[in-house]
Amino acid sequence: MKFLIIIPAHNEEDNLPFTLDSLQQQSFEDFKVVIVNDGSTDQTSEVIRKYTDSDSRFETVNLEKSAHQPGSKVVSAFKNGLKTQNKDDFDIICKFDADIILNENYLSEIEKAFANNPKYGLVGGLLYVEKDEKWVYEGNSNKHHVRGPMKAYRKECFEAMGGLRETLGWDNIDAILLENLGWKEIVLPQLQVKLIKVKGADYTIKPADYYGRYFYFLGLNRFLTYVAAAKEAMKLKSPSFLFQIIGSYEKCKSQNLELKISKYEQEIINKQRWNMFKKKWFKI
Template sequence: MKFLIIIPAHNEEAHLSFTLESLQQQSFRDFTTVIVNDGSTDSTPEVIRRFTEADSRFQTINLQKSAHQPGSKVVAAFKNGLNTQKPEEFEVICKFDADIILPENYLQTINEAFQNNPKYGLVGGLLYVEKNGEWVYEGNSNKGHVRGPMKAYRKECFDAMGGIRETLGWDNIDAILLENLGWKEVVLPELQVKLLKVKGSDYTIKPADYYGRYFYFLGLNRFLAYIASSKEAMKIKSLSFFLQIIKAYESCRSQQLELKISKDEQKAINEQRWNALKKKWLKI
């Protein structure tokens, strides 16, 4: 299978070379990588140039600087990179971050998983972060979810779900939509991916505002949004945090901000969330 890898990169001079070197060292060789220089003001373009000049599998596109918003900015950059290629020439579409280190067998293992399992639509490994000199599981999501920094989609599945959405929550929306279409999201725990930078460290949005906006753009109805908000607030035992999340969610509702999902997709997302809630808490 032939892989198309898109890597959005904004001011990643400290990390990008590690990501691209780990791609060069892959045992699987049939891939094209597009690094999207998303308005970088550091030496990221020079890092990219070193690889594009030395290896024909690496290409680049330069974008103008835009405001950093969680979710939408990175997907917009991804789509710009995708538009430079002919996606129909590839069997696998990858969205990788510019601050990860892949094990040498990452692409080969993904390739074999797709070839051996026709219903696999989204495959990835697990993220590990460095703590006290050791690489440990990040633990920021359940082990059955492929995180945003290392997504690999079967092209057929990617097309069926309409690609990834330019919105906060895109990396959960994709998993719900593909499952609703009969595809499977699969994590291969033996693929340990090193994450070099803590996610969200460069966001300007406050945590409560983030969650409120996230639950809105995920398409959750008011009941499920309130349940999700209470779960986040219980983690830090803060009623005020719950109220702040709700305020942000209700603000989005009152403004009727545009969702990047259809009514049918919104219904599918709410049904999936409700079923998960019943299974976990109501034992139904």
């Protein structure tokens, strides 16, 4: 199987070498890497050039500077890289971040999982961050969800679900849609992916506003949004946080902001979330 790996990069001069070095050190070598330089103002382009000049598997795409918005910017950059390639030449399509470090057997284990399991549609490892000079499990989501920094899709699955959506919540939307189509999302816990920096640190959006917008662009109805908002507020023991999330969500609804998912896909997502709610709270 052959991999197409697309890496959006914005001002990643310090982190990108670790990611690209870890790819060059992979035991599995049949891959192409497209680094999308998304309007970087630092030395990212010079870093990329060192690899494209010495390794024919590495290519680059240069984009103009765009607004840094959670979700949409990174997927837009990914799509710009994807359209430079012929998908028919590849079996596995990956969206990787520019600040991760992969074990040398990462691609070989991913390839083996896809080859041995025809219904696997999305495969990845677990995300680890550095804390007190040790690499520990990030723990921001359940261990059965492949996080955004290291997505690997079977090409047929990727195409069946319509690719990635330029919206906040894209990395949850993909998992729900592919599962509805009969594909499986699989995490290989033995594959530890090191995340060099903390996600979201460079976003200007406030946490409550983030959650409100996230629930809106995920297509959740009011009931499920309010339940999810209450869950987040309970974590902080802050009633005001609940109302701030709801306010952000309702503002999006009043503005009728465009969703990147169809009505049918919204129904799929709400049904999945409702089933999760019933299973957790009513054991049905």
